[in-house]
Amino acid sequence: MSETEYQNSDLNQEQEAIDIRRSQTDPEAFKPLYEKYFKKIFLFTLRRVNEKEIARDITQQVFLKALNSIRKFQLRGLPFSAWLFRIAVNECNDYFRKTKKARLITIDEQVTESLFEEMMADNRLDELNAKLPAILKTLSPVELQLIEFRFFEQRSFREIGLLLDLTETYAKVKTYRALDKMKNRFLNDKI
Numbered sequence: 001m002s003e004t005e006y007q008n009s010d011l012n013q014e015q016e017a018i019d020i021r022r023s024q025t026d027p028e029a030f031k032p033l034y035e036k037y038f039k040k041i042f043l044f045t046l047r048r049v050n051e052k053e054i055a056r057d058i059t060q061q062v063f064l065k066a067l068n069s070i071r072k073f074q075l076r077g078l079p080f081s082a083w084l085f086r087i088a089v090n091e092c093n094d095y096f097r098k099t100k101k102a103r104l105i106t107i108d109e110q111v112t113e114s115l116f117e118e119m120m121a122d123n124r125l126d127e128l129n130a131k132l133p134a135i136l137k138t139l140s141p142v143e144l145q146l147i148e149f150r151f152f153e154q155r156s157f158r159e160i161g162l163l164l165d166l167t168e169t170y171a172k173v174k175t176y177r178a179l180d181k182m183k184n185r186f187l188n189d190k191i
Helices: 001-021 027-049 053-070 081-100 109-119 125-137 140-152 158-166 168-187
Strands: none
Touching: 001 027, 001 053, 001 109, 027 053, 027 081, 027 109, 053 081, 053 125, 081 140, 125 168, 158 168
């Protein structure tokens, strides 16, 4: 990151902090935050629900909840975006719970290879490709989110922790436990 980019980043964070503080007393001041994060939150929810209208509805619900709760938000070194994404994760989970719909996950070859490298050392990639959707269905919602964030979205353990309200270390531990569970199911044909 160049010196100019770094200074711009600091200015953006300062402006965001000002916008947050103003939003806590004036709902109209929330608009710049909404405009800055709407697209990111919308794309995040769209990847989870795979339907534009539902993703729009969920995204609107995320921002409505954020606006209604902004007075409680405290600047404690955590990004505002992490708070919004956490609300989005919860709203998506609520949607799937209420509709009893199964999550549809798009798996590309690169993701399969990345998971395969983490899970094992032998050459059974084609077999894993065939079994991966069934293996993913056996995971709990939290385990599935961990795998999705880490391997499908290439998020760091720190980001995962922020999104799921976990420490970075615990996010890593839980992710590797989910991988071990997947590996055992794959190796023992328990799917």
